[in-house]
Amino acid sequence: MFTLIGVGLGDASDITLKGLNAVQEADIVYLEAYTSFLINSSSEELSKVYKKPVLVADREMVESGEVLQDASNKKVVLLVVGDVFGATTHSDLVVRCHEQGIECRVIHNASIINAVGCCGLQLYRFGQVLSLCFWTETWRPDSWYERLKSNRESGLHTLLLLDIKVKEISNENLARGRKIYEPPRYMKIKEAIDQLLEVERNKKGGAIAEDGSTMAVGVARVGTNTQQVVAGTMLELREVDFGEPLHSLIIAGDIHTCEAEHLQLFRLS
Amino acid sequence: MFTLIGVGLGDASDITLKGLNAVQEADIVYLEAYTSFLINSSSEELSKVYKKPVLVADREMVESGEVLQDASNKKVVLLVVGDVFGATTHSDLVVRCHEQGIECRVIHNASIINAVGCCGLQLYRFGQVLSLCFWTETWRPDSWYERLKSNRESGLHTLLLLDIKVKEISNENLARGRKIYEPPRYMKIKEAIDQLLEVERNKKGGAIAEDGSTMAVGVARVGTNTQQVVAGTMLELREVDFGEPLHSLIIAGDIHTCEAEHLQLFRLS
Numbered sequence: 001m002f003t004l005i006g007v008g009l010g011d012a013s014d015i016t017l018k019g020l021n022a023v024q025e026a027d028i029v030y031l032e033a034y035t036s037f038l039i040n041s042s043s044e045e046l047s048k049v050y051k052k053p054v055l056v057a058d059r060e061m062v063e064s065g066e067v068l069q070d071a072s073n074k075k076v077v078l079l080v081v082g083d084v085f086g087a088t089t090h091s092d093l094v095v096r097c098h099e100q101g102i103e104c105r106v107i108h109n110a111s112i113i114n115a116v117g118c119c120g121l122q123l124y125r126f127g128q129v130l131s132l133c134f135w136t137e138t139w140r141p142d143s144w145y146e147r148l149k150s151n152r153e154s155g156l157h158t159l160l161l162l163d164i165k166v167k168e169i170s171n172e173n174l175a176r177g178r179k180i181y182e183p184p185r186y187m188k189i190k191e192a193i194d195q196l197l198e199v200e201r202n203k204k205g206g207a208i209a210e211d212g213s214t215m216a217v218g219v220a221r222v223g224t225n226t227q228q229v230v231a232g233t234m235l236e237l238r239e240v241d242f243g244e245p246l247h248s249l250i251i252a253g254d255i256h257t258c259e260a261e262h263l264q265l266f267r268l269s
Numbered sequence: 270m271f272t273l274i275g276v277g278l279g280d281a282s283d284i285t286l287k288g289l290n291a292v293q294e295a296d297i298v299y300l301e302a303y304t305s306f307l308i309n310s311s312s313e314e315l316s317k318v319y320k321k322p323v324l325v326a327d328r329e330m331v332e333s334g335e336v337l338q339d340a341s342n343k344k345v346v347l348l349v350v351g352d353v354f355g356a357t358t359h360s361d362l363v364v365r366c367h368e369q370g371i372e373c374r375v376i377h378n379a380s381i382i383n384a385v386g387c388c389g390l391q392l393y394r395f396g397q398v399l400s401l402c403f404w405t406e407t408w409r410p411d412s413w414y415e416r417l418k419s420n421r422e423s424g425l426h427t428l429l430l431l432d433i434k435v436k437e438i439s440n441e442n443l444a445r446g447r448k449i450y451e452p453p454r455y456m457k458i459k460e461a462i463d464q465l466l467e468v469e470r471n472k473k474g475g476a477i478a479e480d481g482s483t484m485a486v487g488v489a490r491v492g493t494n495t496q497q498v499v500a501g502t503m504l505e506l507r508e509v510d511f512g513e514p515l516h517s518l519i520i521a522g523d524i525h526t527c528e529a530e531h532l533q534l535f536r537l538s
Contacts, residue, residue, distance in 0.1 A: 006379065008378075016282065017282040017284060018280075083384065110275065113392055114355075114379070115377045118353075122357060123382055128393070129395075147423075154397070258357055258361060261364050262360045262363060
């Protein structure tokens, strides 16, 4: 039996009773630790609250399917930050379970996809979710631009998920076969805004205002007790210190009256 | 203090530890019971698991702000099925708290918006969420059509939320001032498909195939142990018995290879 359990966004107390029950009945408990990370808890803290050892599963262990190794005759749990189906790799595990005749179940939880409703904009007025990557000197993807433009032209809000780099190996170390991991990096709202404005200034497609006057909401550490939500123009938000990760950015579409009232609570003076 | 708590999608055990803790510390606990309903639990069952009386708050009590009455000097909790910000009315309560100087916090949980990832289609490839209403003889809204078309033209999947009518009063009883509630009604996947096909046949805009050959996924009771997921053409799904509510329908956009593999698990025959 393989159970995928969403652990929500904040700390160890964000697991559901159903999820905790499955953890406590399990023979092996992994925490998936590369598509996101639990803001206020390490695997040690989870272990303490769950009263159960929690092993960290890195990208290799998940993508190779190593986490399924014992699932045909043991109860194996994979804890996933947020909800279960935020990343393609978890869908892939469900498919592999089916192929290998392993019973598979899912226990859901909050993810940024629905918790972003805390920003004051209505969930049913969001278009496609987009992801921004860290640019390198040679790789500066901007395929999100047309989709942002399309959301904006339809008056829809856009949730931008910002890049996370955990356990990455630099090209130099990779080339030399050295398994030395770079320090983790989490894209900040300011970096995201700079990337958006730079692409707009190059493409001039009008997805957002070139001068940074488009309304947006920055959210940091959603679902934790240090959650921060600030509404303002992109230019204003660029100057805000959002502190520790994780950050996300919402580019507003048309703003309805009830949304404007809610946003007002988060406006910069 | 006013705390909005998402209780997830299934039963009383879908609350988070953080949520349960807030419930147990509260002076008054309401369950919001008109924008959705908890599939496998009544307020009595919640009371039993939470070890706390749970009062049902109907539309009047929520929309009038009656639930906030004691929140300036007591700990008041409003339990919301799914996550907190699925309905405009909950945003409105946050704004009112601010106006009345009531401290307000939110504890998130899964909602259909993210749990729909269980259908095998990737969350980041969904466009705007749409809602279908029950038609009456004189009111047949189809403003969702252009938005469905726009999602489909962009190759995006569309989650359709199907109407729920709880504690409605018929026009006749309303006219006569009689507070007699109609039995609750929940739109079925079959009814949704019929509505979609009828509008397509009238408008002929090509949002979906008129002959019902567009791929879709029907999901029922997501997050419960009787969850049902079936993938097929709209015509095929029309014939499937999805059983008890709640039902939702996903109209597929372009289907990527990894999505096709996952969908295959849910195909008919």
